[in-house]
Amino acid sequence: MGKFFVKQKDIVVPGEELAEGMDILPSVWTYREGDKIIARRVGLVDIKGRTIKLIPLSGKYIPKKNDVIICKVTDISFNGWRVDTNSAYPAMLSIREATSDYIAKGTDLTQYLNIGEYIVAKVINVTSQKLVDISMKGPGLHKLRGGRIIRVSPHKVPRIIGKQGSMVSMLKRETKCQIVVGQNGLVWIKGEPDKELLVEKAIRKIEKESHTTGLTESIKSFLEKGL
Amino acid sequence: MYEKRLDGRDFDEVRKMEAKVGVIKRADGSAYFKFGNTWAYAAVYGPRNLYPKFLQDPSRGILRCNYNMMPFSSSGERVRPGGSRRSKEISLVTTNALLPVLDLDEFPNSVVDVFIELPQTEAGSRCAGINAAAMALADAGLAMKDLVSAVSVGRVGDKLLVDLDYSEEAYEEGPVADIPIAIMPSSGKITLLQMDGLLPKEDLKTLIGMARKACRRIYNLQKTALKEKYKSGE
Amino acid sequence: MDNLKEHVVTLLKLNKRLDGRKLLEYRKPIKIERGFTKTAEGSAWVRIGETEVMVGVKMDVGEPYPDKPDEGTIIVGAELLPLSNPNFEAGPPGIQAIELARVVDRGIRESKCIDFKKLCIKKGEKVWLIMLDVITLNDAGNLFDAAALGAVAALQDTVFPKYEGDKIDYKTKTNKKLELNDSPVSVTVCKIGDSFIVDPTIEEEKVLDTRLTVATKSDGTLCALQKGGSSAVTEEDIMKMIDIALEKGKELRGVLNG
Numbered sequence: 001m002g003k004f005f006v007k008q009k010d011i012v013v014p015g016e017e018l019a020e021g022m023d024i025l026p027s028v029w030t031y032r033e034g035d036k037i038i039a040r041r042v043g044l045v046d047i048k049g050r051t052i053k054l055i056p057l058s059g060k061y062i063p064k065k066n067d068v069i070i071c072k073v074t075d076i077s078f079n080g081w082r083v084d085t086n087s088a089y090p091a092m093l094s095i096r097e098a099t100s101d102y103i104a105k106g107t108d109l110t111q112y113l114n115i116g117e118y119i120v121a122k123v124i125n126v127t128s129q130k131l132v133d134i135s136m137k138g139p140g141l142h143k144l145r146g147g148r149i150i151r152v153s154p155h156k157v158p159r160i161i162g163k164q165g166s167m168v169s170m171l172k173r174e175t176k177c178q179i180v181v182g183q184n185g186l187v188w189i190k191g192e193p194d195k196e197l198l199v200e201k202a203i204r205k206i207e208k209e210s211h212t213t214g215l216t217e218s219i220k221s222f223l224e225k226g227l
Numbered sequence: 228m229y230e231k232r233l234d235g236r237d238f239d240e241v242r243k244m245e246a247k248v249g250v251i252k253r254a255d256g257s258a259y260f261k262f263g264n265t266w267a268y269a270a271v272y273g274p275r276n277l278y279p280k281f282l283q284d285p286s287r288g289i290l291r292c293n294y295n296m297m298p299f300s301s302s303g304e305r306v307r308p309g310g311s312r313r314s315k316e317i318s319l320v321t322t323n324a325l326l327p328v329l330d331l332d333e334f335p336n337s338v339v340d341v342f343i344e345l346p347q348t349e350a351g352s353r354c355a356g357i358n359a360a361a362m363a364l365a366d367a368g369l370a371m372k373d374l375v376s377a378v379s380v381g382r383v384g385d386k387l388l389v390d391l392d393y394s395e396e397a398y399e400e401g402p403v404a405d406i407p408i409a410i411m412p413s414s415g416k417i418t419l420l421q422m423d424g425l426l427p428k429e430d431l432k433t434l435i436g437m438a439r440k441a442c443r444r445i446y447n448l449q450k451t452a453l454k455e456k457y458k459s460g461e
Numbered sequence: 462m463d464n465l466k467e468h469v470v471t472l473l474k475l476n477k478r479l480d481g482r483k484l485l486e487y488r489k490p491i492k493i494e495r496g497f498t499k500t501a502e503g504s505a506w507v508r509i510g511e512t513e514v515m516v517g518v519k520m521d522v523g524e525p526y527p528d529k530p531d532e533g534t535i536i537v538g539a540e541l542l543p544l545s546n547p548n549f550e551a552g553p554p555g556i557q558a559i560e561l562a563r564v565v566d567r568g569i570r571e572s573k574c575i576d577f578k579k580l581c582i583k584k585g586e587k588v589w590l591i592m593l594d595v596i597t598l599n600d601a602g603n604l605f606d607a608a609a610l611g612a613v614a615a616l617q618d619t620v621f622p623k624y625e626g627d628k629i630d631y632k633t634k635t636n637k638k639l640e641l642n643d644s645p646v647s648v649t650v651c652k653i654g655d656s657f658i659v660d661p662t663i664e665e666e667k668v669l670d671t672r673l674t675v676a677t678k679s680d681g682t683l684c685a686l687q688k689g690g691s692s693a694v695t696e697e698d699i700m701k702m703i704d705i706a707l708e709k710g711k712e713l714r715g716v717l718n719g
Contacts, residue, residue, distance in 0.1 A: 014328065057368070060274060088274040149464075252599050300517075309553055
């Protein structure tokens with residue numbers, strides 16, 4: 001019978017021995033070497049039955065199909081826009097995927113989206129060479145006007161959104177700000193200047209305390225104090 | 228006869244070490260590592276866009292390390308900025324010391340840049356740089372089979388020793404050999420090996436054994452520094 | 462105007478900044494750690510908020526300039542390390558680094574805080590050369606002020622190495638400190654829209670219209686000016702920015718000498 005050398009929620013580093021035994025299954029971010037199971041990156045141990053995997057704590061965003069992300073327009077060509085996705089890979093937004101409006105050939109595309117503007121878009125395709133296509137057609141996908149953009153670790157996004165959106169809904173409710181959280185680690189906040197700053201500070205607190213319990217309550221009281 | 232080490236250390240004793248992770252906020256990953264007065268920072272940016280395009284590899288990301296000493300880092304004259312043939316070579320062997328543990332298949336056409344900068348050098352700088360870089364790469368969330376731990380070993384006069392300092396490298400009363408070596412802690416495989424000096428073959432085996440022992444301690448320090456940063460939830 | 466600039470200008474009109482600071486407030490803490498490296502003859506590590514700069518002084522002996530045979534000199538270099546900002550490239554100093562070095566240089570040289578005659582060893586033949594290097598460690602905005610602060614602090618920390626028989630013995634430090642007869646400080650004031658701020662962050666630097674770096678002596682005399690940014694600015698605004706720099710300069714000098 002195999003045995004584990006680490007326990008749930010332990011932080012481990014690359015090369016660290018996690019378990020031993022052929023009956024234990026190496027899952028995401030772990031690998032087998034002989035009869036040992038070894039960590040493949042810095043992460044948090046997650047054991048389910050006889051399977052062990054790691055939850056990443058850091059690392060840049062990698063574009064994935066169906067992710068909803070916030071992008072910044074960096075270039076315009078004759079058939080669309082090139083955007084920065086806050087990753088190693090830029091994405092293309094074709095005219096067809098940007099709007100249902102009919103756009104005549106030769107139209108000045110800057111009327112629709114200009115360089116430096118931010119959008120919420122969905123990743124519709126990623127090739128093996130990591131060429132990325134995005135679309136703005138769909139509910140909740142649109143240009144972002146005003147407000148501020150902050151950068152968070154993409155690994156903290158689930159915590160910032162919360163179970164079924166509970167955390168971000170609470171942030172919106174308490175501060176009356178509009179908030180969009182991109183899977184790629186960009187967050188858009190729009191509201192009264194003081195409230196925007198409060199949301200930003202709350203999000204930094206969530207990032208810092210992401211592995212504690214009772215976080216939603218603690219953030220709620222942080223917001224109440226600040227208002 | 229080299230009787231006693233100039234700073235009083237035992238022959239297999241490493242200088243006082245220090246390691247810390249997450250020291251350069253703008254970087255994707257960062258760390259510093261010290262061997263006595265030798266102090267190396269490493270910052271990782273990546274994976275990120277790689278230009279010019281002809282450098283891109285469509286099958287995987289590439290690793291690019293740049294080793295540099297700050298102008299005021301030498302205990303002698305000022306170091307002219309802009310690197311030298313020596314620093315370019317160190318950049319190369321550093322890259323080769325770290326590549327074996329990295330898995331960059333997920334990042335075609337991109338680059339992972341590692342910048343190593345030293346505010347203070349007193350021998351063992353490339354090893355300090357590798358130790359810092361390994362932590363910084365792990366901090367940046369890259370997939371790595373293992374960390375890499377490095378130390379210099381060698382011979383001064385008739386003694387075999389670990390972590391040569393500046394005065395030992397410059398020892399004039401007998402033969403000297405300076406051997407920087409980097410090891411993957413879990414497999415024991417060697418990713419950096421260089422030597423200059425005079426050494427009988429049998430002594431090399433002994434020295435590698437001494438290096439392994441020292442690298443185990445170094446690995447523990449690197450491990451602790453990484454866990455320390457993530458413990459606080461950053 | 463792009464998103465960011467519009468947002469910053471709107472906030473400034475309400476007397477607010479992105480990070481909640483007042484318009485003329487420096488980030489806290491401002492930390493200066495002298496002598497952080499044992500290999501330099503003088504050094505200082507400056508932190509303003511998350512911006513970190515390391516400054517080191519190495520002393521050398523060389524020939525004086527022919528027109529100043531009894532004076533030593535200072536040579537200021539700056540490197541914007543790629544380590545400190547994802548947008549900095551490896552390679553020789555670009556124009557940004559060169560401007561930084563020259564502005565820091567002028568602030569020190571023109572304040573006459575160093576008596577170059579005291580650096581003379583043998584007239585016409587040998588003088589001390591002060592080689593000061595500014596190295597950026599983390600760029601979170603306002604490198605100019607951090608660099609200038611670090612430069613003066615590093616000079617205040619500088620001790621002459623032993624010089625004997627035409628050779629410098631770097632291993633032996635003497636008791637002789639480099640004497641400064643003033644503490645010049647630099648304040649960079651920025652104009653964004655119609656508002657003035659100090660200590661810009663990276664985002665604010667992206668959208669500023671004009672910056673004016675003002676170096677002053679302890680008695681309030683101006684000793685160096687550098688306007689940056691490609692906008693035109695009125696004389697009235699220049700005078701306003703200088704007044705702000707004089708006021709904030711007192712604060713920085715307090716941190717430097719306090």
